[in-house]
Amino acid sequence: MQTARWIGTFLDAQAAERDAADNTRSAYARDLxxxxxxxxxxxxxxxxxxxxDVENYLIHCETQGLAQSTRARRLSSIKGLYRFAFEEGWRxxxxxIQIKGPGRAKSLPKTLSETEVDALLAxxxxHGRTTADRLRNTCLMELLYAxxxxxxxxxxxxxxxxxxDPRMVLVRGKGGKERMVPLSPPARAALAAWISQRDKQQD
Structure with missing residues (x-):
């Protein structure tokens, strides 16, 4: 049977030439x-x-509600099979070859909960070997958070x-772009405490 021969030979080649893991070959087999x-x-x-036909199959997968990552993997399996078939002279x-995949879904950046932020600040x-270290660490975290x-x-x-005791700070970002960012009262307090300690150490 042609289907079994194509898939079997392709998977054997993946194992021999690319050292594909069993899970990878199983995924290829299911997709194909x-x-x-x-x-x-x-x-x-x-x-x-x-x-x-390949494009219509991908549309079919989308209408079936398959995840973007699953559709991308199926196209990758199909591309791999046909690349192998072309090299072997079967096609x-x-x-x-020129079909673009659905890409990967863009996820929103993950944010910390208030409890997690409080734990970081605490x-x-x-943490720190000296009072100066702890004041510096607190200042850094408060500024990042604020x-x-x-x-x-x-x-x-x-x-x-x-x-x-500034209310705003000028920040130079990527490409040399500058922007003003506000400081929260806790950040200003932590900043003042660290600067005071720093100045004492340098006197």
Whole structure:
């Protein structure tokens, strides 16, 4: 049977040439069997499928409610099979070569809960070998929480720019772009405490 021969030979090659793991080959097999079943329903098989067939199959997968990642993996399996078939001379052209996948879904950045933020701030206040270390850690965490600055922006901030209990701080970001960010009362208090301790140590 053509379907079994194509899939079996392709999977054997993946194991021998690419050292594909068992789970990977099992996923390939499931994906390709599903594609083969769909092709049968269209009166086609691996040898006669066209680019339009592959594209229509992906549309079918989408209408079935399959996740974007699953559809991307199925296309990857199909592309792998047809690349192998072309190299082996089973096909004179690769019907899947120029088909773009659905990509990956973009997820929103994860945020911390208030409880998690409180735990981080508490850890900053209690961790450090000296009082100066703990004040510095608290200052850093309060500033990050209050302003949303990147770590690289924070550590490159001149001390002179935060003296005098400022309500706003000028931050230089990517590409040299500057922006003003507000400081919360807790951040200002932590900043003042750290600067005071720092000045005492330098006297």
């Amino acid at each position: 069997l599903d594609f083969a079943d769909w092709l049968t329903g269209q009166g086609r098989d691996f040898a006669t499928a066209t680019r339009a 004179t052209e690769n019907p899947a 850890a900053a206040r209690s 302003t949303g600055m990147r770590v690289t922006e924070l550590v490159s901030l001149p001390v002179s720019s935060v003296r005098g």
